[in-house]
Amino acid sequence: MRIDHVALLPGYAAATTAVLVLVLDLLFPGRRGVVLAGAAVGAAATAALAFGLALSGDEARFAFCGSACSFTVDGRAAALMGVFALVTLGVLGLSATTRAPMGEHCFLLACSMTGGVVLAGAADLITLIVALETLTLPLYVLVGLRRTLVSADAAVTFLVVSVVATAVSLLGAGLLYASTGAVHFGQMNAAAKDPSLRPLAVVGCVLLLGGLGFKVAAVPLHAWAPPTYDGAPLPVAAYLSTASKLGGVVALVYVSVEAVPFEHDVAVAALVVLALLTMTVGNLVALRQRRMVRLLAWSSIAQAGYILAALAVPDGGATALTYAVFFVALELAAFAAVVALRTPAPVEADARVLVPAGGAPAVPAAPARAPQVIDDGGTLADYAGAARGAPWRSAALVLALAGLAGLPPGIAGLFAKVAVVRSLVDSDATWLAVIVALNAVVGLAYYVRAGAGLFAPAEPGTPVRWPRPHWTIAVTTALIALVALAIGFAPQIVFDAAAAR
């Protein structure tokens, strides 16, 4: 068996990060900062190695090769590994004040990152599913780590639905293996097709795509996402809606483009149906949401619909990945801003300036209430006055929401929409392009509502200046927002990386 260890470097780094976190937690019990810093360094190293690989050579690297290779690292895979690591790094940066045991939190995130990194290089069905499960498994625990009833509820919902979905994917993969006699993407495609086995392959293909649809929360396998996001600690919700969703997209792209192009018609039909349902239901239900995280959850369901639509056309894989990367950047920026607005650093209950009943800010009021413990997304009304009290954080949130709606100043989102609509029009699926476009209008309705909520006048009795977030959260939010803004001006990097083979 041939193994190119260079191809595995990012995976090694990710796994080492997990071990490092365990050791640090053991050596420095109770030192949250040390553990967090260790995990962040590990994630950064993983990202650096992955992007180094992406930039280093033109040729793909292979590992675990028998008759075919189980692990392939080309430019695109390496770049995706880097994205997984960066997202993990961002989520770690947002975790400073999370009410969870830091050692466990960081360890599980690092494990999940390892799954993502390996997933990007997967070249057979077994590696793909094992990597995807490695990505998902730690999340069951992460969701429940807050140890409240809501979060336990969320964890159980997530676990039950996820197990069913995994079983469905496995059954699908098994049927595909039975009908082709291969698990490697290339060999499956090349295997001689026995016409009598075709029904088996069709069912396998649909089951596998459906099971993977769960990971991206595609309708009708979406119901777990909103309660899970809302019950999870905010940074974990951020991770669920970015890294976990990206994992689902990567798996879908690999399967639909590389593993089962021989069942192209079936895959397209399944994906079009999923896409239509997902974007329409996601957008319509998002209209009714009053809680910030639930709104983001439903909107991310709708966004998955656009990705699925892109996948339904030939050569849509690159477009889907491009859209997914833009989406991940903007969604992470949105969650970062929410975290920064909602989780204040512990402050003394000092005399703070309050908004008097009259409206305009006035003299320092009596000692304020003890700072309320808030570590969920809250309702949209909770953000009233944010634009005045925390202008920079509000600007980051507005940028992210505009980008998710596909409008400047979040130009990254605009290019993402243009890319999807373009690939649909290019493949003569203009009708689908029109539906995607109309869905974007529905989407804007709730993004605007969420954004406008920041500018609503603050309620009397709340602090004029919002409490500052922990410095790591502030820095992370600023960096993520800058990245989300910057890739809008240089989107070609993402387009190139998604197309690089």
Place this chain on the structure above:
Amino acid sequence: MNAVLVAVLVIPALGALASVVIRSDRAGRVAGTVAAALSLVAAALLAVDRAPATGDRLSPWHQVDVAWVPAVQLRFHVGVDGVSYPLVVLTALLTLLCCLYSLWQVPGERNGRQLVALLLVVEVGIVGVFLALDLILFFVFFELVLLPMYAIIAGWGGPERRAAARKFVLYTLFGSVILLVGLLVVVTGANTADLVTLTESSTLGANAQRVAFVLLAVGFAVKSPLWPLHTWLPDAHTEAPTVGSVILAGVLLKMGTYGLLRIGVGVAPDGARWASPVLAGLAVAAILVGGLVCLAQTELKRLIAYSSVGHMGFVLLGIATLTTTGFQAALIGNLAHGVITGLLFFLAGAIKDRAHTGDLGQLGGLRETAPVLAGLLGFAAIASLGLPGLAGFWGEAFAVVAAVQRGWPVAAVLAALGGALAAAYFLRLLRRATHGPAAPAVVGLSPLHRFELAAWAPLVLLAIALGLVPALALTPSAHPVRGLTAVTHAD
């Protein structure tokens, strides 16, 4: 000169940044106003040192062409020619006037430097739309306007501002996503997004042209707006703050008509010829409906807003004829409407600020208590109804002439009838608002401020200048219009 072209876009953007970053409200407003003035200078300078026109095709005076996102065939290709130049200058001028006005007064004493910053961002978007020579770039600028304009209405508007702003943003996004699909039908069909290449030789098939034109026309019709897609406009104009209404009516609507002319007709001429009777029918309907609705309006700003529907109907009728006369009428009608309606909204704002009502039933006798204001309102109303010698005349008269030339006498007669309706409702407006005994609401009005007069004077002068010397706008656009009619073959 190419640096100037970029400067027209960069200066307002920097100005917006400066007015947000500067902590003092006053200094922020001044910084923004200075940037607006500089960008007007830069815009005016674009007429200097023009490249000679070549052939029939679109030949920009100056252009900048840099690759940006090859993956979606987006190039940063901007240029200016005779069609876009007057609109660019008008945009820069109106933005400057609005900034000047905001130096003096901001509705509700809310944060003024943010309003100025948003006005400047809107300017970047609108000027970008007029300058873009790449379809995708055009779309980027088209979208750039959306959220800042929403924020202007929602942040500084009247009592019903939130609902109006929502309606504006959703309605116009609906238009622009349809537009996006249309643009991409063109781009993928012709395999280029470059407007110069696309107008030079049309490689699109007849069917693709029809699909593309319908999508583009719907997209632009929402923005223009064309009946029956106009219903966002009255609410938005009525609830927007004065400066917002001025920008909306003055230049934002022109993005629609400009786009229809330059991209719709320029890129899909066969599609345009195929669809032009329908377009003309809708335009005539807009003229008549706008006029009739205006006759029943009792609110000052709402009346002016609906009058825009009628005026833009004339512009669209001009475009729909696909004749040289029609295009020229559309171009000058665009400018005249921008100048006159901008002025009307400034005046309406001044009256509402002072009398605290826009209800025509409660106004009256303005002539007695505020003669200058009443005189200006009378001037603007008469200019708007198309009195010969003032700017409004040329666009409407020649749109009717063009309809006759095209062989649509019924449309011409109905449009002329609509022009008469305009006379009726503006005279009714004047009778209700300025004549008669002084109503309690208009007694003791504060005198006009010099900032107000400074903001209005250029518009008054332009309305007279364009009326007396229409060649100001027609001469530079003669060549590009010839290029457009050469591809539509409707003459």
